[in-house]
Amino acid sequence: MNSILCIGAGYVGGPTMAVIADQCPHLRVCVVDINADRISAWNSDSLPIYEPELDEVVKRTRGRNLFFSTDIDGEIRKADIIFVSVNTPTKTFGHGAGMASDLQYWEKTARQILANSDRSKIIVEKSTLPVRTAAAMERILNSGENGIQFQVLSNPEFLAEGTAIQDLINPDRVLIGGQETEQGRNAVQALVDIYANWVADEKILRTNVWSAELSKLAANAFLAQRISSINAISALCEATEADVDEVSRAIGLDSRIGPKFLKASVGFGGSCFKKDILNLVYLCGHYGLKEVADYWHQVVAMNDFQTDRFVDNILKQMFNTVAGKKITLFGFAFKANTGDTRESPAIKVAKNLLTEQACVWVSDPKALNNAKQDLRDLAVHLESDPYVAATGSHAIAVMTEWQTYRTLDYQRIYDSMEKPAFIFDGRNILNHRELFNLGFNVFPIGKPGLTHF
Numbered sequence: 001m002n003s004i005l006c007i008g009a010g011y012v013g014g015p016t017m018a019v020i021a022d023q024c025p026h027l028r029v030c031v032v033d034i035n036a037d038r039i040s041a042w043n044s045d046s047l048p049i050y051e052p053e054l055d056e057v058v059k060r061t062r063g064r065n066l067f068f069s070t071d072i073d074g075e076i077r078k079a080d081i082i083f084v085s086v087n088t089p090t091k092t093f094g095h096g097a098g099m100a101s102d103l104q105y106w107e108k109t110a111r112q113i114l115a116n117s118d119r120s121k122i123i124v125e126k127s128t129l130p131v132r133t134a135a136a137m138e139r140i141l142n143s144g145e146n147g148i149q150f151q152v153l154s155n156p157e158f159l160a161e162g163t164a165i166q167d168l169i170n171p172d173r174v175l176i177g178g179q180e181t182e183q184g185r186n187a188v189q190a191l192v193d194i195y196a197n198w199v200a201d202e203k204i205l206r207t208n209v210w211s212a213e214l215s216k217l218a219a220n221a222f223l224a225q226r227i228s229s230i231n232a233i234s235a236l237c238e239a240t241e242a243d244v245d246e247v248s249r250a251i252g253l254d255s256r257i258g259p260k261f262l263k264a265s266v267g268f269g270g271s272c273f274k275k276d277i278l279n280l281v282y283l284c285g286h287y288g289l290k291e292v293a294d295y296w297h298q299v300v301a302m303n304d305f306q307t308d309r310f311v312d313n314i315l316k317q318m319f320n321t322v323a324g325k326k327i328t329l330f331g332f333a334f335k336a337n338t339g340d341t342r343e344s345p346a347i348k349v350a351k352n353l354l355t356e357q358a359c360v361w362v363s364d365p366k367a368l369n370n371a372k373q374d375l376r377d378l379a380v381h382l383e384s385d386p387y388v389a390a391t392g393s394h395a396i397a398v399m400t401e402w403q404t405y406r407t408l409d410y411q412r413i414y415d416s417m418e419k420p421a422f423i424f425d426g427r428n429i430l431n432h433r434e435l436f437n438l439g440f441n442v443f444p445i446g447k448p449g450l451t452h453f
């Protein structure tokens, strides 16, 4: 049985390997991590991340051909193919701080693989990395004196949290970048052979390594750019009484544009968009392409503007003061169907409201554990029941597009709130006219507010 290892048991490593194990019962798949708590959670009934359908896939495969372990050295020795899916956050120190990727976890992994390998292996970059990282990794790996040769492939992951399992089972494409040498082509073929167990050949793209690495950064930049574009238009809608949902529908029906990623909101979040764009900006700067760097940087600047604008509007509409007022955030995850709160706009909204001395309550069906970490040392109240959280509030701000928030009993919520009662819909998911008729003052994104005064 061929042995596959994944280093990094996070949002990518865990689900990706669970699906590979499910689709390829003839392979032994192991996921390792330096974080022992995370590994024991993967081995328990309470998985460390929430993702629809993940529980079922893990239950089917764990102990059969899927294993979670902290024995990184031992598992490296057993593996034929090693996926590396460690985190690659933005650097917070030294050269390139705030922009470049922090590659320390990545390099440590490369050295650990080298130290524990006694035969040639294929290394697969799953993490999102700056262009040409594979070259650096290959240099480190092939620096050994025992004649072992490593092939490094780039196989960026395009799953979206919240739909990870379906994205992995039915990917739009699988991208594999490899060296254009005989060994490179053989390594690519070995990886293609794994995906071919469930992905049609026409969806498996083979490219050179640099194209694969850059495609991931470019894909995230394009996706984030669409959100910033519609958010920029939402600001103009509010100034002109146009309706951003109507504009979005009108432009999205143009087949050249398409309807996806055109929903105005309080801003994008997640661990990837901001970090990957900043990394792209850094790379452009490194190659002397200042105009290109400035162009992409604006996508992040627009996102920050949108979140700040949301809080400014709360303040303005609530008579320029929220000091001592209870404001309840509906949702804290950066999007629906995940517990992930990394870079969630709700973090900034909560902190800005606290700066204004509001009394902040946070509700979320899956993200309260992470919210507790994000807001540690801050005087916020966490409450999973939205009705309890809303009671006595002056305002509700919808931060996450959870389905459950669309169907709450808003009459009951209105009755329990201080008056005048406000709703700021940061995701445009509620029925604004209905809420207005109940008595709420309603402020969507990119549409005229509905007020009783």
Ligand SMILES: NC(=O)c1ccc[n+]([C@@H]2O[C@H](COP(=O)([O-])OP(=O)(O)OC[C@H]3O[C@@H](n4cnc5c(N)ncnc54)[C@H](O)[C@@H]3O)[C@@H](O)[C@H]2O)c1
Pocket (backbone or CB within 6 Å): 007, 008, 009, 010, 011, 012, 013, 032, 033, 034, 035, 038, 072, 085, 086, 087, 088, 105, 108, 109, 126, 127, 128, 129, 157, 158, 159, 160, 161, 271, 272
């Ligand atoms: N989250 C997403 O939706 C997503 C989608 C596509 C690509 N990516 C990319 O995939 C990569 C991983 O993202 P993630 O969200 O899974 O991150 P994560 O932080 O959830 O998981 C990374 C894991 O790697 C572990 N790790 C770090 N250094 C290690 C080492 N030396 N040895 C063993 N384990 C180590 C950490 O303990 C952590 O559990 C990133 O580069 C990210 O940009 C993420």
